[in-house]
Amino acid sequence: MPFKPRHRRPLSEMTKIRSQVAGCGAYLPDRVITNAELAGRLDTSDEWITQRTGITQRHVAAEGQLTSDLALRAARRALEAAGMRGDDLDLIVLATATPDNTFPATATKVQAMLGMTKGAAFDVQAVCSGFVYALSTADNFIKAGQAKNALVIGAETFSRILDWEDRGTCVLFGDGAGAVVLRGVPSEGSNAERGILSTHLHSDGSNYDMLYVDGGPSLSQTTGHLRMEGKEVFRHAVQRLAEVVDEALEHNKLSYGDVDWLVPHQANRRIIESMGRKLGLPPEKVVVTIDRHANTSAASIPLALAEATGDGRIEKGQLVLVEAMGGGFTWGASLIRW
Secondary structure, three states, rough: OOOOOOOOOOOHHOOOOEEEEEEEEEOOEEEEEEEHHHOOOOOOOOOHHHHHHHHOOOEEOOOOOOOOHHHHHHHHHHHHOOOOHHHHOEEEEEEEOOOOOOOOHHHHHHHHHHHHOOOOEEEOOOOOHHHHHHHHHHHHHHOOOOOOEEEEEEEHHHHHHOOOHHHHHHHHHOOEEEEEEEEEEEHHHHHHEEEEEEEEEEOOOOHHHHEEEEOOOOOOOOOOOEEEOOHHHHHHHHHHHHHHHHHHHHHHOOOOHOOEEEEEEOOHHHHHHHHHHHHOOOOOHOOHHHHHHHHHHHHHHHHHHHHHOOOOOOOOOOEEEEEEEEEEOOOEEEEEOO
């Protein structure tokens, strides 16, 4: 009997699958360190830290509390918000620069604790841009039909890689975790415009030594401490973030005025305000958590998303822009129709 190929619809006629955010979750450790406490042991002051960064306090993981512990709590809250369980997932992408171990991936530990028995779990490392990188990865898995329900986590215990005698860096960072659940949905009917519209990623390794940790298994077999050229990082951040925001909007044929919410990486209040002014957004349309969380690296955007969805600020149908820049340098942005 002659072989008859199965008829397939042209790609142009096939229904696109889009990643929709089904739920958000967050977790912050109980221990809070205020600027006043740091001023008691460093040559600094509450006023100095607040004026230069916008930070007033940060959360720090307890002794023995691991990145996986923070990630698990945020993941469970995101799953609860989405009405899902761990065994509904077929992908976990965990963004972190502070994994529990060199290997295996911290994501696999979270996978086991959630009771997820199918699919894959792995880590992504792009420092402060990590969540945007992880979001892009999960989104592409869903669009390619390789996953239906994905959990994207940003989790960090940066307190473990800080030099607590270096006032230029230790005052800037905190610990925490945030997570979002993505669900693959046919882009049709009421869902035609909702979901992740696009993600845009970049890196430039020539700036490797402007923000780095001076240790690692290949280099010294020690964890090392975070080192940063603050002024150079600030200068590059303002430029690169402006570029990638324009790229995301142009790709989707949208303008600054179409953006309802800016949810930026929480690195420095001056950078956040600069991006808000660029978009012409009033301060109340920019989600800011840096004052209470400090810079939580890959966790900062999902923590901010969880807060702004939990209190009802971000509503269905609104256009949300997320953007971040981190060591490497890495940077990226994503547009999401909520």
